[in-house]
Amino acid sequence: MIFVPSLFIVVRMEFANAPEHDIFAPNGWLRQELLEPAVRKAMQRALCWTADTCWDSLRTPHIFMGLLSVGNRHVTEWCRLIGADPDSLLLQFAALFTRPRDMKTPIIRLNREFLSENAIRSLRVAYDRACRSDRSEIRIIDLLVALFSPAGGIVAGCFADVGYPPERLAAMAVAAEERNPEPEAEAT
Numbered sequence: 001m002i003f004v005p006s007l008f009i010v011v012r013m014e015f016a017n018a019p020e021h022d023i024f025a026p027n028g029w030l031r032q033e034l035l036e037p038a039v040r041k042a043m044q045r046a047l048c049w050t051a052d053t054c055w056d057s058l059r060t061p062h063i064f065m066g067l068l069s070v071g072n073r074h075v076t077e078w079c080r081l082i083g084a085d086p087d088s089l090l091l092q093f094a095a096l097f098t099r100p101r102d103m104k105t106p107i108i109r110l111n112r113e114f115l116s117e118n119a120i121r122s123l124r125v126a127y128d129r130a131c132r133s134d135r136s137e138i139r140i141i142d143l144l145v146a147l148f149s150p151a152g153g154i155v156a157g158c159f160a161d162v163g164y165p166p167e168r169l170a171a172m173a174v175a176a177e178e179r180n181p182e183p184e185a186e187a188t
Helices: 005-016 037-052 060-069 073-082 086-097 117-132 140-147 154-160 166-179
Strands: none
Touching: 037 060, 037 140, 060 073, 060 086, 060 117, 060 140, 060 154, 073 086, 073 140, 073 166, 117 140, 140 166, 154 166
């Protein structure tokens, strides 16, 4: 391997000047302070679904299963709008994405190393949506909308196969948010 000092300095400088609003800490861990408590819970459940379905990386279907697992009012309303039961949808996705159990249960963490490119992109889109709404934390609805962004990946593709284009699913998620606004924060 050839070491080029000037290239090394440029790369290190660019890394040092990376946006502070990245969803990952410099050590690769997902920044928990950017997630509201319900999203933290959903992401922990996504990790469980990743292991339960025998994948070695967290993917967007696992995030979706995590969202369905937490019983959030926006997700419930979105499911109602598409005519689906959250528990039934969760079981369908679990069945669809379960791999044969021919190896040990993988160890997965909320670290960049263990997330698929689509999962990372969805989390970044969700964080961008939160920032555009002047919020410092990702909410469940941000992540749900992000899963159906134009290049939403596998989850959006599954619904497109049964006649629900990603744009329609994202619009329904926004409608679910509008029908169930977040409670106003109490003034102190």
